[in-house]
Amino acid sequence: xxxxxxxxxxxxxxxxxxxxxxxxxxxxxxxxxxxxxxxxxxxxxxxxxxxxxxxxxxxxxxxxxxxxxxxxxxxxxxxxxxxxxxxxxxxxxxxxxxxxxxxxxxxxxxxxxxxxxxxxxxxxxxxxxxxxxxxxxxxxxxxxxxxxxxxxxxxxxxxxxxxxxxxxxxxxxxxxxxxxxxxxxxxxxxxxxxxxxxxxxxxxxxxxxxxxxxxxxxxxxxxxxxxxxxxxxxxxxxxxxxxxxxxxxxxxxxxxxxxxxxxxxxxxxxxxxxxxxxxxxxxxxxxxxxxxxxxxxxxxxxxxxxxxxxxxxxxxxxxxxxxxxxxxxxxxxxxxx
Amino acid sequence: xxxxxxxxxxxxxxxxxxxxxxxxxxxxxxxxxxxxxxxxxxxxxxxxxxxxxxxxxxxxxxxxxxxxxxxxxxxxxxxxxxxxxxxxxxxxxxxxxxxxxxxxxxxxxxxxxxxxxxxxxxxxxxxxxxxxxxxxxxxxxxxxxxxxxxxxxxxxxxxxxxxxxxxxxxxxxxxxxxxxxxxxxxxxxxxxxxxxxxxxxxxxxxxxxxxxxxxxxxxxxxxxxxxxxxxxxxxxxxxxxxxxxxxxxxxxxxxxxxxxxxxxxxxxxxxxxxxxxxxxxxxxxxxxxxxxxxxxxxxxxxxxxxxxxxxxxxxxxxxxxxxxxxxxxxxxxxxxx
DNA sequence: CTCAGGCGTTAAAACGTTTCAACATCGAGG
DNA sequence: CCTCGATGTTGAAACGTTTTAACGCCTGAG
Numbered sequence: 069x070x071x072x073x074x075x076x077x078x079x080x081x082x083x084x085x086x087x088x089x090x091x092x093x094x095x096x097x098x099x100x101x102x103x104x105x106x107x108x109x110x111x112x113x114x115x116x117x118x119x120x121x122x123x124x125x126x127x128x129x130x131x132x133x134x135x136x137x138x139x140x141x142x143x144x145x146x147x148x149x150x151x152x153x154x155x156x157x158x159x160x161x162x163x164x165x166x167x168x169x170x171x172x173x174x175x176x177x178x179x180x181x182x183x184x185x186x187x188x189x190x191x192x193x194x195x196x197x198x199x200x201x202x203x204x205x206x207x208x209x210x211x212x213x214x215x216x217x218x219x220x221x222x223x224x225x226x227x228x229x230x231x232x233x234x235x236x237x238x239x240x241x242x243x244x245x246x247x248x249x250x251x252x253x254x255x256x257x258x259x260x261x262x263x264x265x266x267x268x269x270x271x272x273x274x275x276x277x278x279x280x281x282x283x284x285x286x287x288x289x290x291x292x293x294x295x296x297x298x299x300x301x302x303x304x305x306x307x308x309x310x311x312x313x314x315x316x317x318x319x320x321x322x323x324x325x326x327x328x329x330x331x332x333x334x335x336x337x338x339x340x341x342x343x344x345x346x347x348x349x350x351x352x353x354x355x356x357x358x359x360x361x362x363x364x365x366x367x368x369x370x371x372x373x374x375x376x377x378x379x380x381x382x383x384x385x386x387x388x389x390x391x392x393x394x395x396x397x398x399x400x401x402x403x404x405x
Numbered sequence: 406x407x408x409x410x411x412x413x414x415x416x417x418x419x420x421x422x423x424x425x426x427x428x429x430x431x432x433x434x435x436x437x438x439x440x441x442x443x444x445x446x447x448x449x450x451x452x453x454x455x456x457x458x459x460x461x462x463x464x465x466x467x468x469x470x471x472x473x474x475x476x477x478x479x480x481x482x483x484x485x486x487x488x489x490x491x492x493x494x495x496x497x498x499x500x501x502x503x504x505x506x507x508x509x510x511x512x513x514x515x516x517x518x519x520x521x522x523x524x525x526x527x528x529x530x531x532x533x534x535x536x537x538x539x540x541x542x543x544x545x546x547x548x549x550x551x552x553x554x555x556x557x558x559x560x561x562x563x564x565x566x567x568x569x570x571x572x573x574x575x576x577x578x579x580x581x582x583x584x585x586x587x588x589x590x591x592x593x594x595x596x597x598x599x600x601x602x603x604x605x606x607x608x609x610x611x612x613x614x615x616x617x618x619x620x621x622x623x624x625x626x627x628x629x630x631x632x633x634x635x636x637x638x639x640x641x642x643x644x645x646x647x648x649x650x651x652x653x654x655x656x657x658x659x660x661x662x663x664x665x666x667x668x669x670x671x672x673x674x675x676x677x678x679x680x681x682x683x684x685x686x687x688x689x690x691x692x693x694x695x696x697x698x699x700x701x702x703x704x705x706x707x708x709x710x711x712x713x714x715x716x717x718x719x720x721x722x723x724x725x726x727x728x729x730x731x732x733x734x735x736x737x738x739x740x741x742x
Numbered sequence: 743c744t745c746a747g748g749c750g751t752t753a754a755a756a757c758g759t760t761t762c763a764a765c766a767t768c769g770a771g772g
Numbered sequence: 773c774c775t776c777g778a779t780g781t782t783g784a785a786a787c788g789t790t791t792t793a794a795c796g797c798c799t800g801a802g
Contacts, residue, residue, distance in 0.1 A: 072543075074758055085782045090760055100780060117542050120521035122758035125458040125787050131518070140486060140502065141684075146478045153504065162518050165477065165502035167490065181468070181499050184457035205454050206409075290684050325688040347478075347627055348685045351662040355690070411788055422752045427790060437750060459788035462757050 073114045082110035093118060124186065132162045133371065134182050135212070136175060136192040139288070140167040142318060143346040144363060145193065148212060151367025152191060159375055161188060170195055170287055183207050189374040191367075196255040208377035212370045213361075214257055215386060222373040224366055224387045228258050231359040231391035232265020233272075235313045235341045236280070238357070238393055240273045242401050244311035244339060250296045250323065251315020252284035259288075259315050262343065266313055281309065288315050293322020300338070301330050310338060311399070317342035317349045317358055324353050324398070340398040355396035362389050410451045419447035430455060461523065469499045470708065471519045472549070473512060473529040476625070477504035479655060481681040481700060482530065485549060488704025489528060496712050498525060507532055507624055520544050526711040528704075533592040545714035549707045550698075551594055552723060559710040561703055561724045565595050568696040568728035569602020570609075572650045572678045573617070575694070575730055577610045579738050581648035581676060587633045587660065588652020589621035596625075596652050599680065603650055618646065625652050630659020637675070638667050647675060648736070654679035654686045654695055661690050661735070676736040692733035699726050 079086040084103060091099045092107040099107075110116075124130050133156045137145045153163045166182070168175035172195045182190050189208045197217070209221050216223035232249075239247055249266050251259045263282060270280045283299065285292035293314065300308060300323075314320035320342030327334050334340055334354045342349055345360035369387055376382065412430075416423040421440060428436045429444040436444075447453075461467050470493045474482045490500045503519070505512035509532045519527050526545045534554070546558050553560035569586075576584055586603050588596045600619060607617045620636065622629035630651065637645060637660075651657035657679030664671050671677055671691045679686055682697035706724055713719065 072758095075760095076758080086759080087761080087782055087784095088780085091781085094760075098780080103780080115542065118521050119462070119523065119758050120518070121458045121462040121523060122787090123521075123760070125456070125462055125789085126758080126760040128760095128787080134501075140477075141480060141483045143478060143480070146483070146504075149477060149504070150506075153506075162503070162515065164471075165504065166499070167483075167486070167502065169487075169490075178499065181457070183454050184460075186456065186458060205452065290688070321685065321688045348658065348688075351627070351658045351685075351689060353688060353690050353692070409788095412790095413788080423789080424752055424754095424791080425750085428751085431790075435750080440750080456788050459757090460790070462759085463788080463790040465757080465790095 073116050074119070075116070078107065078110045078114055078116050081114060082107045130186050130188050131160070132164055132185075132187050133189050133191065133374065134164045134166055134178075134187050135367075136166045136168055136178050136182070136190065138168060138170055138193045138195065140165065140169070142288070142316070142344075143348065144316065144344040144361070147346070147363035148193075148367040148370075151364035151369075152212075152371045153367075154364070155368045155371035155375070159371075168195055172196065189377060191370050191374060197257060208374055210370050210374045210377070213366060215388070216384070219384055222370075222377065222384045222386065224370040224373060224389075226361045226366065226389045226391050228261030228391075229265040229268065231343065231361075232262035232313070233269045234265070234391065234393045235262075235343070235357075235359050236266040236269035237272070238395065238399065239311040239313065239339060239341060240269060240275065242311070242339065242399060244309075245275060245279050246281075246307075246309040246311070247279060248281050248283055248300065248309040248312045249315070250283045250285060250293065250312055250319055251288060252292075253286060254284060256288070262313075262315060285315070285319065288319055290318045290322040290325075293319035293324075294326040295322075297323045297326025297330070301326075301332060308338075311335075311340070312338055313341045313343075315343060317344045317346045317356060320356055320358070320398075321348065321352055324356070328353055334398050335400050339400075342398075345394050350396065352398070354398045357396045357399040358394050360392045360394050365389065410453050411456070412453070415444065415447045415451055415453050418451060419444045467523050467525050468497070469501055469522075469524050470711065471501045471503055471515075471524050471527050472704075473503045473505055473515050473519070473527065473531075475505060475507055475530045475532065477502065477506070479625070479653070479681075480683040480685065481653065481698070484683070484700035485530075485704040485707075488701035488706075489549075489708045490704075491701070492705045492708035492712070496708075505532055509533065526714060528707050528711060534594060545711055547707050547711045547714070550703060552725070553721070556721055559707075559714065559721045559723065561707040561710060561726075563698045563703065563726045563728050565598030565728075566602040566605065568680065568698075569599035569604075569650070570606045571602070571728065571730045572599075572680070572694075572696050573603040573606035574609070575732065575736065576648040576650065576676060576678060577606060577612065579648070579676065579736060581646075582612060582616050583618075583644075583646045583648070584616060585618050585620055585637065585646040585649045586652070587620045587622060587630065587649055587656055588625060589629075590623060591621060593625070599650075599652060622652070622656065625656055627655045627659040627662075630656035630661075631663040632659075634660045634663025634667070638663070638669065645675075648672075648677070649675055650678045650680075652680060654681045654683045654693060657693055657695070657735075658685065658689055661693070665690055672735050672737050678736060682731050687733065689735070691735045694733045694736040695731050697729045697731050702726065 076086045166178040211223035215225040342356045342358040345358040349356040413423045503515040548560035552562045679693045679695040682695040686693040686695045
């Protein structure tokens with residue numbers, strides 16, 4: 069339980085100094101092959117495991133990146149994380165994932181801990197705007213899927229206003245004039261932006277603002293989509309929207325499920341557009357029209373920005389990608405009866 | 406960039422000794438309110454961030470648990486992770502997620518790093534049996550969703566043999582006599598166990614062993630399910646199985662997608678059973694019959710075992726849960742033409 | 743007025759590495 | 773034979789905390 073065999077035990081056992089052991093660990097080429105073997109044997113024999121705390125304390129650098137994710141259960145974020153990890157790995161760094169689960173408190177705790185750990189850098193998709201007061205505390209932070217408002221950080225985002233516009237324009241082109249947007253909470257920047265895009269689309273088409281109603285949900289999870297579905301079905305058919313634009317695919321899938329469960333047809337009774345185009349969107353009950361974001365690339369780029377943060381004359385950059393509408397059955401053109 | 410303000414800077418600024426600052430940080434109650442305020446003010450003013458490496462080096466304990474997950478993109482594991490995190494959080498620990506992505510090499514790297522970090526404990530769903538040579542290296546390790554073969558670790562598992570048996574028995578009861586099991590690689594213990602259960606079910610029913618064919622896939626991801634679907638459709642209808650039992654829900658969803666895409670109907674042309682009962686299973690093109698595992702509980706229990714590992718007279722325990730079949734449309738009884 | 747005891751604070755010794763300048767050793771070049 | 777540079781190795785000083793035992797001060801009891 070407490071082996072606690074240190075570098076000096078190894079040194080003694082191999083008949084060298086601790087400096088030599090350290091060299092074997094960090095600059096194997098600088099030590100004579102014979103000695104190196106001897107040291108390695110001693111390490112093996114004693115079951116020595118290097119103490120990273122001590123190493124980091126002295127050496128000053130860490131070998132890990134962390135990504136504080138908004139919702140680990142959302143495949144969108146795990147896809148982004150894959151991009152991050154690929155880039156991190158190329159730079160010889162490991163990636164720790166932390167799940168804030170949309171909870172500002174947890175987020176703060178994780179950030180605090182990561183700062184204390186002196187990780188090489190932190191990627192974060194923040195819970196809300198105010199949590200983005202990520203005061204400069206020595207550890208570089210890059211915002212993912214969110215545009216940095218102050219100039220204090222790099223950020224990588226996707227144009228959510230455009231995404232919302234694409235989605236709702238598509239619905240309008242398909243003849244819908246009563247459209248619901250389902251998502252929330254509004255404290256999430258993405259939701260606000262996507263809604264803004266939706267409003268813009270309605271205006272562009274010359275429709276009255278009432279053509280779009282906003283149904284706020286507590287989160288962007290499947291259950292909320294189901295709940296919204298029930299609310300929708302409760303409406304008299306004359307006032308019920310004929311199309312829904314969902315804040316993300318989870319909500320859309322929940323909505324879909326609730327519709328078929330209650331005997332309504334998609335897209336005939338309700339057309340549905342999701343957001344993110346996660347892998348499950350295409351496999352849904354009715355394959356889901358969705359706004360695709362370059363997920364892996366988002367993560368990869370974010371990691372690269374983070375790694376560039378140490379360069380001498382660094383200036384914070386803000387990268388913005390374009391989303392893309394992927395049309396599937398859930399918005400197939402409405403059959404006229 | 407390099408503030409590097411330490412505890413002694415704070416001490417000096419507040420006119421106390423560093424020990425007092427340390428006390429404010431760790432035992433606030435022991436220091437007089439007035440001094441405490443002064444110190445806190447100094448901390449705030451200087452933007453001091455405690456160095457966790459130094460703390461851990463001296464104090465010996467860490468405040469984090471890690472879960473090395475087999476596939477972060479599989480919602481099953483993120484659900485397990487939620488259970489883990491809940492339990493960890495109750496014990497005042499943070500959780501770092503690491504994704505081995507079914508790669509033995511990555512898994513080894515993460516384990517090595519975590520050992521070096523001296524985390525409080527490691528949870529792992531190992532890639533394969535040999536990787537489970539998780540030599541005792543001082544940090545407690547608990548196996549998740551896998552039974553520990555040697556007595557060296559605690560483990561929390563679900564009875565996969567029973568799960569396979571439940572699934573295939575259900576198919577047989579529905580009249581199927583040509584059944585495919587789709588999953589892999591066989592190096593994964595779960596796949597082997599589920600297959601064993603399937604074989605058992607066939608034997609129990611008095612069917613010949615040929616009633617079950619095994620289609621091995623390279624991984625348990627959606628794409629593999631799609632690929633398997635294409636292979637199946639390529640078979641002449643007379644030899645094509647009438648039911649498929651998939652190694653997990655991702656594969657099942659891929660299979661489903663491939664079926665509908667190729668114009669085959671589920672369950673009429675092919676009944677499908679998945680495994681895990683992830684949230685998306687119920688929202689699939691055809692709601693998926695699946696074998697449900699107690700996901701959160703799995704994680705929660707694993708974390709509890711891990712935390713109990715430090716008790717003086719600890720004996721390794723092996724908890725095993727029972728899976729449960731959830732029947733949905735994808736195996737609705739075959740219509741006789 | 744003295745003394746015991748509680749309270750708040752502190753000096754200094756760890757913790758296990760990395761790193762740096764210095765130190766042997768040796769073969770080659772002058 | 774001396775010097776020089778290259779090659780390997782080392783002693784000791786950090787790194788920034790926590791912790792322990794001791795210390796001074798104050799209060800209330802005797």
